[in-house]
Amino acid sequence: MAEHLASIFGTEKDRVNCPFYFKIGACRHGDRCSRLHNRPTISPTLLLSNMYQRPDMITPGVDPQGNPIDPKKIQEHFEDFFEDLFEELDKHGEIESLNICDNLADHMVGNVYVQFKEEEQAASALRSLQGRFYSGKPILADFSPVTDFREATCRQFEENSCNRGGYCNFMHVKQIGRELKKKLFGRYRRSLRFSRSRSRSVSPQRRRERDERHRGDYQDHRDRGDYHGSGRRSTDRSTDRRDRHDSNRDRRRRTSSPIREGSEERRARIEQWNREKEENP
Numbered sequence: 001m002a003e004h005l006a007s008i009f010g011t012e013k014d015r016v017n018c019p020f021y022f023k024i025g026a027c028r029h030g031d032r033c034s035r036l037h038n039r040p041t042i043s044p045t046l047l048l049s050n051m052y053q054r055p056d057m058i059t060p061g062v063d064p065q066g067n068p069i070d071p072k073k074i075q076e077h078f079e080d081f082f083e084d085l086f087e088e089l090d091k092h093g094e095i096e097s098l099n100i101c102d103n104l105a106d107h108m109v110g111n112v113y114v115q116f117k118e119e120e121q122a123a124s125a126l127r128s129l130q131g132r133f134y135s136g137k138p139i140l141a142d143f144s145p146v147t148d149f150r151e152a153t154c155r156q157f158e159e160n161s162c163n164r165g166g167y168c169n170f171m172h173v174k175q176i177g178r179e180l181k182k183k184l185f186g187r188y189r190r191s192l193r194f195s196r197s198r199s200r201s202v203s204p205q206r207r208r209e210r211d212e213r214h215r216g217d218y219q220d221h222r223d224r225g226d227y228h229g230s231g232r233r234s235t236d237r238s239t240d241r242r243d244r245h246d247s248n249r250d251r252r253r254r255t256s257s258p259i260r261e262g263s264e265e266r267r268a269r270i271e272q273w274n275r276e277k278e279e280n281p
């Protein structure tokens with residue numbers, strides 16, 4: 001019995017825990033929920049609450065003045081945000097997934113979930129985000145219990161058939177275009193094989209143990225010396241890597257995507273991150 005209790009403690013099987021908080025990392029009852037929201041003290045996943053401010057915030061597809069917005073512009077606005085954030089978070093380590101909610105309910109609107117490969121990377125990102133602002137709004141970041149996004153996302157939404165719309169309690173993850181996905185996540189290609197074979201829904205403890213076992217398989221690309229540019233690698237990804245090192249050294253010199261507009265605007269926003277940090281220590 002005690003063993004059984006120990007095995008369910010902190011999981012959704014434990015009836016005192018809120019299944020929504022456990023699975024989705026957000027519950028519409030917030031702090032007033034009658035069940036427990038077990039906030040993890042460490043996790044590979046961070047939640048940045050309500051961070052993405054969509055241009056059609058009041059009514060989907062329509063600007064605050066009531067004029068319809070071209071869906072292409074909405075997507076561009078989103079992809080600019082996604083790229084901006086990705087580059088910022090990538091400084092702390094390899095991003096396993098970056099999911100931004102398209103939901104409209106208060107507890108989920110604009111929620112950003114970033115899962116790093118390692119808990120320490122998430123901890124580093126959290127430290128750097130605390131007290132910072134983005135587009136004039138304070139960033140509310142915390143560790144999240146969500147590590148299995150397949151459990152957290154709405155399958156109907158993926159099939160375009162969710163009739164709960166923006167008020168669904170499961171994640172409606174907004175997608176980026178294939179080109180941007182390749183540009184951002186392509187830099188991790190070496191490790192893709194491993195992350196695909198990684199089975200889902202394992203406890204952090206078990207994952208750690210398994211990671212220990214597999215460490216030998218993928219030690220080289222996680223080697224920090226390499227990450228910071230020892231330059232000993234000369235694969236077809238060397239260009240990608242160089243870009244990344246440059247961007248780490250001096251973000252303003254970064255050549256951002258020539259494909260889409262708004263890179264000037266984005267650069268201005270990136271500078272704003274830091275300026276605001278200095279003004280709001």
Ligand SMILES: [Zn+2]
Nearest residue numbers: 018021027033
């Ligand atoms: Zn709850």
Ligand SMILES: [Zn+2]
Nearest residue numbers: 154157162168
């Ligand atoms: Zn749904």
